[in-house]
Amino acid sequence: MTQVDKKSSSFLKDIVSKIGLPTIIIAVFWVGLLISGGFLGISMATLLSDTLKRAGMNGVLVLAMVPSIQSGTGPNFALPVGIVCGLFAIVCSIELGFTGLSWLLVSISFAILLASVVGYLYGKLLNAVKGSEMTIATYTGFSIAAFMCLFWLMLPFKHPNMRWFMGKGLRETVQLDVIGAAQILNNFLRFEIAGVIIPTGLLLTFLFFCLLFWIFSKSKSGIAISAGGSGPRFSQAAGININRNRILANVISTIFGAVGIIVYSQSYGYAQLYNAPLMMAFPAVAAVLIGGATASKAKVSHVIIGVILFQGLLTTALPVANQVFAGTDLSEIMRMVIQNGIILYALTQVKGGDK
Amino acid sequence: MMNNVTGERLRVQKKSEWMLNNIVTIIFIVFTIFGFFVSDGVSVNYFLTELSSRFFRNAFLVLSLIIPVVAGLGLNFGIVVGAMAGQISIAIVRYFGLGGFSGLILTFLLALPIAGIFGYFTGLLYNKTRGQEMIASLIVGFFANGIYQFLFLFVVGIIIKVPSSHPMIKPDGVGVRMTVDLVPVEDGGLKYALDNIMEIPFMWAVLMISVVVLGLQILRVTRNKNKLVNKSNNFMTIINFVICIILMIISIHAIITESSLMMVRDVPVVTGLLIVALCIFNELILKTKLGQDFRSVGQSQQIAEVSGINVDRTRIIATIMSTVLASWGQIMFLQNMGTLNTYNAHTQIGMFSVASILVGGASTQNAKVSNALLGTILFNSMFIMSPEIGQSLFGNALLGEYFRTFMVYGVIGLALGLHVWRSNKKGKITLDGEE
Numbered sequence: 001m002t003q004v005d006k007k008s009s010s011f012l013k014d015i016v017s018k019i020g021l022p023t024i025i026i027a028v029f030w031v032g033l034l035i036s037g038g039f040l041g042i043s044m045a046t047l048l049s050d051t052l053k054r055a056g057m058n059g060v061l062v063l064a065m066v067p068s069i070q071s072g073t074g075p076n077f078a079l080p081v082g083i084v085c086g087l088f089a090i091v092c093s094i095e096l097g098f099t100g101l102s103w104l105l106v107s108i109s110f111a112i113l114l115a116s117v118v119g120y121l122y123g124k125l126l127n128a129v130k131g132s133e134m135t136i137a138t139y140t141g142f143s144i145a146a147f148m149c150l151f152w153l154m155l156p157f158k159h160p161n162m163r164w165f166m167g168k169g170l171r172e173t174v175q176l177d178v179i180g181a182a183q184i185l186n187n188f189l190r191f192e193i194a195g196v197i198i199p200t201g202l203l204l205t206f207l208f209f210c211l212l213f214w215i216f217s218k219s220k221s222g223i224a225i226s227a228g229g230s231g232p233r234f235s236q237a238a239g240i241n242i243n244r245n246r247i248l249a250n251v252i253s254t255i256f257g258a259v260g261i262i263v264y265s266q267s268y269g270y271a272q273l274y275n276a277p278l279m280m281a282f283p284a285v286a287a288v289l290i291g292g293a294t295a296s297k298a299k300v301s302h303v304i305i306g307v308i309l310f311q312g313l314l315t316t317a318l319p320v321a322n323q324v325f326a327g328t329d330l331s332e333i334m335r336m337v338i339q340n341g342i343i344l345y346a347l348t349q350v351k352g353g354d355k
Numbered sequence: 356m357m358n359n360v361t362g363e364r365l366r367v368q369k370k371s372e373w374m375l376n377n378i379v380t381i382i383f384i385v386f387t388i389f390g391f392f393v394s395d396g397v398s399v400n401y402f403l404t405e406l407s408s409r410f411f412r413n414a415f416l417v418l419s420l421i422i423p424v425v426a427g428l429g430l431n432f433g434i435v436v437g438a439m440a441g442q443i444s445i446a447i448v449r450y451f452g453l454g455g456f457s458g459l460i461l462t463f464l465l466a467l468p469i470a471g472i473f474g475y476f477t478g479l480l481y482n483k484t485r486g487q488e489m490i491a492s493l494i495v496g497f498f499a500n501g502i503y504q505f506l507f508l509f510v511v512g513i514i515i516k517v518p519s520s521h522p523m524i525k526p527d528g529v530g531v532r533m534t535v536d537l538v539p540v541e542d543g544g545l546k547y548a549l550d551n552i553m554e555i556p557f558m559w560a561v562l563m564i565s566v567v568v569l570g571l572q573i574l575r576v577t578r579n580k581n582k583l584v585n586k587s588n589n590f591m592t593i594i595n596f597v598i599c600i601i602l603m604i605i606s607i608h609a610i611i612t613e614s615s616l617m618m619v620r621d622v623p624v625v626t627g628l629l630i631v632a633l634c635i636f637n638e639l640i641l642k643t644k645l646g647q648d649f650r651s652v653g654q655s656q657q658i659a660e661v662s663g664i665n666v667d668r669t670r671i672i673a674t675i676m677s678t679v680l681a682s683w684g685q686i687m688f689l690q691n692m693g694t695l696n697t698y699n700a701h702t703q704i705g706m707f708s709v710a711s712i713l714v715g716g717a718s719t720q721n722a723k724v725s726n727a728l729l730g731t732i733l734f735n736s737m738f739i740m741s742p743e744i745g746q747s748l749f750g751n752a753l754l755g756e757y758f759r760t761f762m763v764y765g766v767i768g769l770a771l772g773l774h775v776w777r778s779n780k781k782g783k784i785t786l787d788g789e790e
Contacts, residue, residue, distance in 0.1 A: 077490075129775040134490040136775065139768030146761035153754055168751075274757075282497070329508065336501030340494050347491045348483040 020292040022342060026309050033316045040323045045195030047316050053186065053199055054311035057267040058287065059206035060260035061280070062307045063213060064253045065288040069298040070217070071249030072229030072242075073126050073133045075288065075346075079281035080141035081122055082257020084148045085115040090262060090271045091170060095157045100180040104266065111258035119254030123247030134295075138281070145278045152273045174271040182269035205263055209256065214300045216252075225249045229296065286310060286339040289346045296350065313338070375777070379770045380716045383733040390740030394747045402739060404620040407557060409735040411550075411623055412688045414630045416704060417711045417727045419680035421637050424722040425646075426673035427653030429489045430709045433477050433674070435496035437681025438701035439503045440470035445545065445686060445695055446507070446531065450523055455540055459548040459690065466682040473499075474678030478671030485656075489719070489771075496705050507531045507697055535695040546693040550623035557619035560627070562606035569599040626687060633680065634724045649673055653720070710734055710763045713770040720774075737762060 016024060038044050061079065068076040076082075089111035098106045122140065129136045153169040162174045176182040188201025216222045227235040228242040229249075236242055261280075265271040288298055291306020314335055321330035374381070391397070416434065423431040444465035448458050477495055484491035511517055512529030519528030523535050538544025540551055572595050609616040640646040648669045651659040656666050685704065689695055712722055714737075715730020738759060745755025 125772070128779065129772050130779055132489070132771065132775045134487060135493070136768065136772050138490060138493065139764055139771060142764035143761060143768045146757065146764050149757035150754060150761060153751070153757060154749075325509070329504075333501050333504050333508070336497060337505070340498035340501065343494050344480065344484075344491060344498055347487050347494070348480070350484065350487055 022345060023290060023292045023305065023309070026290050026313060026338070026342075030309060030313045030316060033313065033320055037316055037320045037323075040320060042319045042323065043195070047319070049195075049197040050315040051308065051312040052196070052203065053267065054315050055308045056186075056199055056202035056206050057264050058260075058284065058311055059303065059307050060209050060256055060263050061284045062260075062287045062291075063206075063209055063300070063303050064256035064260055065284055065293070066213065066253075066298045066300060066303060067225065067249040067256070068253040069288070069293060069296065070226040070229050071246045072232060072296065073246055073250065074137070074295050075134070075281075075285040076137065076250070076253045076257070077134055077281050077285065078122060078137040078141040078144070079253075079257045079284055080145040080277040081118060082115055082254040083261040083277040083280055084144055085118050085254065086111045086258035086261035087148075087265075087271055087273060087277065089114060089258065090265060091155070091157060091162060091174065091273075094162060094174065094179060095159045097159075098179075101184060103179060103181045104184055104262070107262050108259055111262055112255050115255040115258035116251050119251035120247060122254060123250035126250060127243045127246055141281055142278060145275070148277070149274050170273055172272070172274050172276075174273065175269070176266060176271060177269050181266055184266055185263060186267050199267075202263070202267055209259070210300050210303065213252070213256075217300070221245070221248065282343065283310070283335075283339055286342045289342050293346075294349050295346050310339075375773065377716055378773065379714055379766055380729070380733065383714050383737055383766075387733065387736040387740055390736075390744050394740065394743035397740065397743050400615060400618050402736075403557060403616070405739045406732065406735055407560075407622055408620060408691070409738070410731055411626045411630070412691050413684075413708070413711065413735065414728065414731045415626075415633060415687050416681055416684035417708045417731050418630065418633045418637060418724065419677050419684050420708055420712050420717075421722045421724065421727060422640070422649065422673050422680075423677045424717065424719065425641065425653050426649040426670055427656065427720070428481055428670060428673060429492075429719040430712070430717075430722075431492050431674070431677050432489065432705040432709060433481075433492035433495045434677060434681035434684075434708060435701050435705040436473045436477055436499045437470050437678035438685035438704045439499055439682075440473050440678065441466050441682035441685035442503075442689070442695060442697070442701060443469055443506075444682070445537070445689055446523070446535070446697075449535060449537060449545065449695070450517075450521065452543065454538060454542075454544040454548065456548055456552065458543075459545055459686075462545065462686050463683055466686060467679055470679040470682035471675055474675035475671060477678060478674035481674055482667045482670055493705070496702075500702065503701075504698060531697050533697055535697055537689065537693050537695055539693075545690050548690050549626055549629075549687060550691055553624040554621035555624055556610075556617055557622050558606045558609045558616055560622040560624075561602055562610070565599040565602040565606070569596065569603070572596060572599070623691075626691070629687070634728070637724055645669075645672070706763055706767070707734070710766045713766055718774045719771065734766075 034044065034047060037047060061083075064079055064082060065075045068074065086107075089107040092110060093103050093106040096106070125140065126133050126137065155170055156168065157163065157170060161178050162170045164171055183199075185201040185205050186199040188204075190200055191198055217226065224235070224240050225245045225248065227238070228240055228245045232242055261271075261277070287306040287310040288302055289295075289306065290310050291302035291304070293299070293302040293306070314331065317331040317334050321334070324330075416438075419434055419437070420431055423429065441462075444462050447465060448454070448462045453461060477492070480491060480495060481488045508530040511531055512519075512524065517524050517528065519526060523531055525532050536544075537546045539546045540548050572592060576592060605616075608614070641650065648659070648664050651662065651664060652666050652669045659669075660666050681704075685701065688704075689700065692700075711730040711734040712727050713730065714734045715726035715728070717723070717726035717730065741759040741762065742752045742755035745758055746752045
């Protein structure tokens with residue numbers, strides 16, 4: 001009897017330690033919300049289709065966290081750097097007159113090009129400031145986003161779709177449906193099961209990038225990156241050029257940031273400029289951490305689990321909270337507390353400092 | 356200890372390093388002077404009025420950052436939490452309709468335990484996130500903001516029952532309004548409760564301050580006569596002398612001739628005195644046993660631990676002090692603003708204060724009172740000038756606004772980045788290429 005008990009409790013412990021306590025708590029909370037939503041008469045199908053849509057939207061952005069965590073630079077708090085590259089690619093290809101699918105392809109390819117260059121420089125910066133990457137990255141992201149505010153305002157683009165009606169510069173939000181670019185990925189092969197809308201193209205894109213990165217991480221340089229992250233001294237002794245790998249990882253992360261915002265924008269239907277990218281790193285960091293990653297270890301599976309849980313939680317919380325406390329902003333507050341709480345929790349797990 | 360060759364090399368680099376060390380400060384001085392040249396909309400009077408009121412509003416908050424730096428916690432972005440504590444106590448005092456000077460004292464007293472508890476928990480967290488305190492403190496600010504909003508939007512009204520007729524509460528009886536009027540002192544409120552006690556003309560204040568500073572400088576020089584003083588220190592003393600004398604002459608001239616400079620808004624004496632008191636407090640505490648503990652923990656936690664200092668406790672005390680001071684700073688800030696911007700007033704405090712002290716030449720390991728004061732002046736000068744520069748150079752004030760935000764983030768990023776980069780490089784010189 002006691003033996004069985006012990007066995008089952010250690011089995012439970014195994015599961016908990018494998019999935020991670022925060023992940024389980026959040027998952028339980030989400031399911032609870034879903035069920036209470038069902039009791040309150042909110043359509044479960046809508047909630048699930050929204051969750052899928054939002055997960056696909058944010059997925060690539062969250063994926064951007066993995067290479068930088070693996071390389072040992074911590075979560076990429078400088079995600080706005082990649083995001084502004086993507087946004088710049090978006091507005092450039094609109095300015096050049098591309099529409100629809102060609103717009104998507106042109107902006108993605110231009111974004112990848114731009115993000116590689118910028119990511120290289122950003123990686124160089126991170127190598128110079130070893131030891132405080134997270135703080136510096138946060139402020140790099142903030143200042144790039146703030147700098148781009150100036151840039152958007154001064155950009156001499158002429159496309160009537162993007163200009164302010166008066167004066168110079170671009171609008172705060174650029175509509176994508178006018179150029180036929182809204183939800184192209186979402187609508188590709190879209191179908192419905194029992195009222196749940198599956199945005200096949202969007203999910204496929206997300207999974208495609210996940211697969212791409214997964215294959216890469218099994219390759220030689222992918223393994224070298226994560227080796228350098230988990231044991232810098234050891235891998236240096238093994239002849240791995242850590243600095244180069246860190247740069248490579250951050251290039252990949254920046255590229256995912258740039259592509260991610262394009263995927264995000266087309267699904268959202270708008271490209272948001274100016275202050276929108278400022279705080280975008282934090283939900284992405286939180287999502288990957290909720291999925292079970294730590295500040296020093298992350299896998300692609302963490303991204304998939306994390307983004308579904310986190311976005312699911314947010315999409316479910318909004319209608320449920322509205323039902324219970326009408327006209328309030330409870331879900332926004334919940335997002336803040338959960339998102340930042342989870343980041344804090346992850347920071348306490350980091351071993352560091354000189355004590 | 357550094358070996359001789361390295362020491363020699365570092366000394367040779369000193370000249371160029373001085374530039375590098377103070378690059379952020381220099382950028383700001385150049386920027387402000389440049390602003391005066393290009394913008395025609397700013398009169399000296401307007402500038403000084405704005406600057407002095409902003410200085411008296413912010414200096415206390417910026418000064419609250421010093422103790423954690425000395426204790427090795429880095430720049431405490433978590434003073435946002437202290438600011439929230441200050442706002443909570445303001446809200447309580449305002450809710451019960453208390454005010455005036457006694458109400459203000461009550462606000463300060465109420466803020467003490469609230470901020471103390473918050474500071475204790477923040478300190479615990481910093482001990483758990485050793486080595487990552489700065490990013491943790493930043494996130495703590497965001498996290499606490501969520502809880503703060505929950506408190507003011509839901510707890511007030513749903514859990515703590517309040518009458519919906521109260522002017523602070525939203526008409527539906529749940530939650531506090533976006534902006535709460537703090538009511539002038541005459542009507543029993545907190546607005547200008549501290550500033551109004553005594554005010555003197557700006558130029559008189561300048562005169563007095565420069566006399567005092569000059570006196571202090573003379574005292575220091577006469578005391579240090581026998582000691583070997585290094586050159587750059589000498590140079591700074593002479594510059595200080597000259598600046599003080601020039602300021603004295605200008606202010607005496609202005610007072611005698613009743614020139615337009617006398618039109619600058621009056622200066623709140625008590626607020627000023629409190630700021631001075633905090634400066635003295637910051638200096639004095641370093642001379643006590645506790646202050647020495649802060650220092651040794653800041654230099655090396657290992658050595659401090661070995662020599663019998665309770666490192667964790669010392670760090671928590673430093674955080675509590677900083678948080679309490681920040682809460683008082685926020686109360687002083689808000690009584691001067693006259694309205695409590697319930698959900699926004701605290702959000703920027705951390706960023707702006709940190710940027711200010713960095714502009715004054717502080718780093719994550721070294722911050723002095725002079726850094727805080729100089730930084731507050733320079734940073735706020737930039738704040739006043741940037742929309743004007745945007746307007747006159749590009750014909751667009753919005754550009755100046757964005758530029759301002761960029762400067763805040765850019766300055767923090769640049770200063771922190773340079774500092775880490777430099778200490779990494781130094782580590783390389785002494786430890787011979789070790790990663």
